[in-house]
Amino acid sequence: MSEGYGQAEEIVSPWVYAAVYLALLAGVGLTIxxxxxxxxxxxxxxxxxxxxxxxxxxxxxxxxxxxxxxxxMLSVGACIFIYLFLIAMVLLDYISRAWGSW
Amino acid sequence: xxxxxxHAQGKPxxxxxxxxxxxxxxxxxxxxxxxxxxxSSFAMWLFLLTEVMFFGGLFVVYLIYRNWYYPAFVAGSRQxxxxxxxxxxxxxxTSSFTMTLAVWNARMRRQGGLVLCLALTFVLGxxxxxxxxxxxxxxxxxxxxxxxxxxxxxxxxxxxxxxAAGTAPLPxxxxxxxxxxxxxxxxMTGMHALHMIVGMGLMAFILFRARAGAYTAGHTAFVEYFxxxxxxxxxxxxxxxxxxxxxxxx
Numbered sequence: 244m245s246e247g248y249g250q251a252e253e254i255v256s257p258w259v260y261a262a263v264y265l266a267l268l269a270g271v272g273l274t275i276x277x278x279x280x281x282x283x284x285x286x287x288x289x290x291x292x293x294x295x296x297x298x299x300x301x302x303x304x305x306x307x308x309x310x311x312x313x314x315x316m317l318s319v320g321a322c323i324f325i326y327l328f329l330i331a332m333v334l335l336d337y338i339s340r341a342w343g344s345w
Numbered sequence: 346x347x348x349x350x351x352h353a354q355g356k357p358x359x360x361x362x363x364x365x366x367x368x369x370x371x372x373x374x375x376x377x378x379x380x381x382x383x384x385s386s387f388a389m390w391l392f393l394l395t396e397v398m399f400f401g402g403l404f405v406v407y408l409i410y411r412n413w414y415y416p417a418f419v420a421g422s423r424q425x426x427x428x429x430x431x432x433x434x435x436x437x438x439t440s441s442f443t444m445t446l447a448v449w450n451a452r453m454r455r456q457g458g459l460v461l462c463l464a465l466t467f468v469l470g471x472x473x474x475x476x477x478x479x480x481x482x483x484x485x486x487x488x489x490x491x492x493x494x495x496x497x498x499x500x501x502x503x504x505x506x507x508x509a510a511g512t513a514p515l516p517x518x519x520x521x522x523x524x525x526x527x528x529x530x531x532x533m534t535g536m537h538a539l540h541m542i543v544g545m546g547l548m549a550f551i552l553f554r555a556r557a558g559a560y561t562a563g564h565t566a567f568v569e570y571f572x573x574x575x576x577x578x579x580x581x582x583x584x585x586x587x588x589x590x591x592x593x594x595x
Contacts, residue, residue: 254449254452254453255449257445257446257449260442260445260446260449261442263442263445264438264439264441264442267438267441267442267583268435268438270583271431271434271435271438271586274586274587274591275427275431275591278427278587278591278592278593278594278595279594279595280595281595286593287592290587290588290591291584291587291588293587294583294584294587297580297583298580298583298584301441301576301579301580301583302576302580304445305441305442305444305445305572305576305579306572306573306576306577307569311386311390312383312386312387314383314387315386315387315390318387318390318391318394319390319394322394322397322398323397326397326398326401329401329405330401330405330408333405333409334408337409337412
């Protein structure tokens, strides 16, 4: 009966959650430290990379996406793709418009 | 009312017979508990993805204006306290951790642990909102709330403000754009706080029901999906903190 369905009953050890928790706290420390470094354009890239890594940990482990159905994983992937695509389209307009010339 | 529907209500239908002996929380339109769980978790994820798009719009506005008025965004960001923002990050991440433990306790059918973890999550959320309220109050006192009484003094004359002292003054046209930074700051953190307030209302309800043993008898769906919502709120803060508090701190 359960064939084709997800592993909704997967029980994850609290130690996994504790490890993720410590990694997230380390991420906060790293983000603050990184913002005090003089890296120019790399600053926002570095702090956003840390934020994406933290968000991925939360989604995969805290939100159980790792043990979720393929449909859920595909939906999240599609959402991220569409969101990045929309940002790219907005930025295309932003960088290609002759600001101030009209 | 036609006769056929009277019969349909009076006699147990085929679906009801197929569910004989199944878990009492299995709804009649699902084949199995697994199918029910997968369907409802998919619905919850879809809801959260619409929320990603909702906050996503605000992040795009932030991205464009930050590029456009970078010096104003740096000066605005320096007005925020890294200490309080950092403490709030730790609080929210800790509340996310206690929420995962709440779900684990529900699945392990430990009522005491579930109630304790939910209560801790609630208190951590409350402290987060308290600190956020303190930060808003400080902005109110300094007239940094966008609108009629918005003050440019901290940006035109930084030495008059201990937080901004030592930084270069902004020209008037650039200083005016700090109001845009604070508009985005209040829109984004305010919307985030509103999500937390809604979440805490739901959490109070769950806590009340958990004390009556509602989620420790095998049906943990409500706690689990609420957990997804709470973690999502955590993820939004993970992005808000560096983007608002930590622009060019060196």
